[in-house]
Amino acid sequence: MQRQVNTYFMQHLQALISSLGAMWRAPLASIMTLLVIAIALALPAGLYVFVHNMQTITQDWQSGAQLSLFVKDDVTDARAKIISQEIKTYPGVGDVQFLTRDAAFAEFKTLSGFPEMLDTLPDNPLPAVIIVHPTFTDPMLLQKLEKTLKAIPEVALVQLDMEWVQRLSALLQVGEKIVWILMLFLCAAVVLIIGNTIRLAIFNRQDEIAIIKLVGGTNAFIRRPFLYTGIMYGLFGSILAVIMITGALLVLGNPIESLASAYQTDYKILGLSIGKGLDLLFLGTLLGWLGAAIFVHYHLKRIEP
C-alpha cells in the first residue's frame, strides 16, 4: 500500500517535472503561448476591474442623492417648516433641510454670480425648498419616496436628480454583462489555445506514446504529463495576467488620482483583490486542465503502436 502511494506521487512528480522540462526546452514557443493565454485572461479581468471601479464611484454618487421639494408659493414658511419636520419622520429619510424663500434667494444670489442684477427684480421668484437626504440609494426605493413626497398637498414639485446616475448604473450593468460574455468567449479561447498546444505536443511525441503503449503504459500514465502541461500553461498564464493587470493599474494609478483630485474627490483606484486574483489563477488552471483533458482524450485514442 505504502509503495503504491509512493509510486503514485512519484509518477505525478515525474509527469510534472517532464511537463515543465518540455516547456523549458522550447522557451520561445512556451512564452508566446503563455502570453496569448495571459492576454486572453487579462482582457475580461481588466474589464472587470474597470467596471468594478465605476460601480464604486457611482455608488458614492448615489449616496449623495437628494430630493428637492419645491413648496407652493401660497404656503407660509412656518407651515413649510412643520411639513419638513413631518417628512423627517418618514421611513428612509435621513436628513431634512429647509430653505425659506429668502434663504433660497440669498443662496442663489451668491451662487449665480450676478447679485446686483437679481436685486433689480421686483419680487423673489424662488419657492421655498425642502431638501430631503434619503438613507438608501436603491433607485426603486427612491422613486417610491418621490411618489410619497409628491402626494403632500403643499408640495408643488419634487425633483429627484437621479436619472443620469440611474442611466450610468444601467450602463454599468450592461458593462458587467459584457464582461461575463467576453469572459465566456475568452475562456473558450484559452481552452482552444491550450488544446492546440497539447495537440502539437502529442504530435511531436507520437512515437514515444506508441512505444509507451507498447510496453504497457496505461492511458492515465500517458495523459498525465500532457495534463500537467495544460495545468502549468493555465497557471503561469493567469499569473502573467495578474501581473499585467497590476502593472496597468500601477501605470493608471497616478493619472487617475490627479483626475480625481481635479474633481475635488479623493478616489483611490481599486485593484484586483487577493480573492479575485486567486479566482483568476484558479480559473486559468482549471481552463488549462480542461483544454488539455479534452484534446488529450481525443488525440491519444488515435495513436496505437
Next chain:
Amino acid sequence: MISCQHVTKSYPGGFTALNDIDFELSQGKMAFLTGHSGAGKSTLLRLIALIERATRGKMIINGFDLNKVSGHHLPYFRRSVGVIFQDHRLLMDRTVFDNVALPLVIAGFSHYEIKKRVQAALDKVGLLNKISRFPVALSGGEQQRVGIARAVVNKPTLLLADEPTGNLDPIISADVMKLFSEFNQVGVTVLVASHDLDLISTMSYPVFVLEDGRLCKDK
C-alpha cells in the same frame, strides 16, 4: 504460454493475412516462426502482443483470453509480454538507460530498483558500458540489444521477436539468437519470427512455417 485456436485475421477490403491458425507454445518453450515475406509472421506476432485483434478465433496468452482483454486491462497484459522489433523502436532522444528503464518507470518501480534492473539487463546483453550513450551512437547490433534489454527488463513471461536479426550481419545475428536461447533457459517462453533459415537450422528449436496465412507444418 501461447494458445491460438482457429485464428483468422482479415483486413477491410477482403485481404486475409491469417487463415484458421491453430498454434500452441507451452510455458517455458522456445520456437521459431518462419515463412516468406507477407506470409503473416508479423501479423501473428502482432495478434499475440495484442497490437491488433484477431477477426475470429480464440487466443489465450499468458493466461489472458485476448478476446476479453479490453482497454483497461490491455496495459497490464502488455507488461507480461516483451516485444522486439526489427527496427527496435528506441527513443532516439533518450539515453540507453532511459530507454531500457521505460517499462519499469511505467510500472512504477522505485529508483533503486530501476537502476538495479536496468544495469542487470544491460549487463546481460553486454552493453553496460554504453549505459549513458544515446542510441544514435550505437551500431545496429547494439541498438537491437538495447531493444532486447528493454523487452526483458520487466521480466516478462513471454518474449516475442519480429525479425530481430533482419538488419544484422551473421555473426551478430548468431549472438542475438544465443541471447534468446539464454532467456529461454531461465524459463521465458520465446517466439522468434525470422526468415533466416540458415541461422534457425543451427538451433534445435521447433519451427513453425507460415505460408499465405496458413500454418503448414511444424518440424
